[in-house]
Amino acid sequence: MAECRECDRSIPEGSNFCSHCGAPQNEKAAEALESFTKRQAKQLPEAELAELFEEGEQPQSASLDRRVSYAVGWVTLVGALAMVPSLASVFLLLAGIVILPPVRRLFAKQVGQRLDKRAVVGFYIVAVAVGSALFWLV
Ligand SMILES: [Zn+2]
Known part of the structure; x- marks a missing residue:
């Protein structure tokens, strides 16, 4: 032995x-x-590795981000559905869908690269701005 x-x-x-x-x-x-x-x-796809490390580092802020994203996403979707006949609803629907966490994860799996958080928030803001402008101006 x-x-x-x-x-x-x-x-x-x-x-x-x-x-x-x-x-x-x-x-x-x-x-x-x-x-x-x-x-x-x-x-392992790069996205999964990144997720492993990212979630290990800041679990609390990540889950807070996720909850905020969910809330904002659903509120936007509900708002979009309320103005459906208007063209604005298309932009708001897009914005609401893009900011939902599962959509980001799906995108990461498909493309093998994580969507940048700032890019997502930027897209959301632009889409909501365009949607609101269309709703109030047209
Ligand atoms: Zn041992």
């Missing part, structure tokens, strides 16, 4: 990895594990 380099528990002589904690027991095993991990990470 040998002892694990990480957790000091006994493992079979000549093991490459500890059967208790999974730690590699020699340089070769460590290198193999590292290249395996890198290969796995490469297979």
Whole structure:
């Protein structure tokens, strides 16, 4: 029997990895594990990786952003539906849809790149401005 380099528990002589904690027991095993991990990470789409890290860093502000986006999105959609015969509703519908978090996530999955938050908010503001202008002026 040998002892694990990480957790000091006994493992079979000549093991490459500890059967208790999974730690590699020699340089070769460590290198193999590292290249395996890198290969796995490469297979994840960039958007998913970004999401993993982003949510790990600021879970609270991210979920607050999401709740605000949901609220603003739904209010906009309801408002848009209320003015449906007007051309303004098209712009407001677009704005409301774009700002909803699931739409951003879907876009990230399809394109492999996350929509920039500022770009989304910018688009929302422009679309609402155009929609409101159409509603009041026409
Ligand atoms: Zn161990």
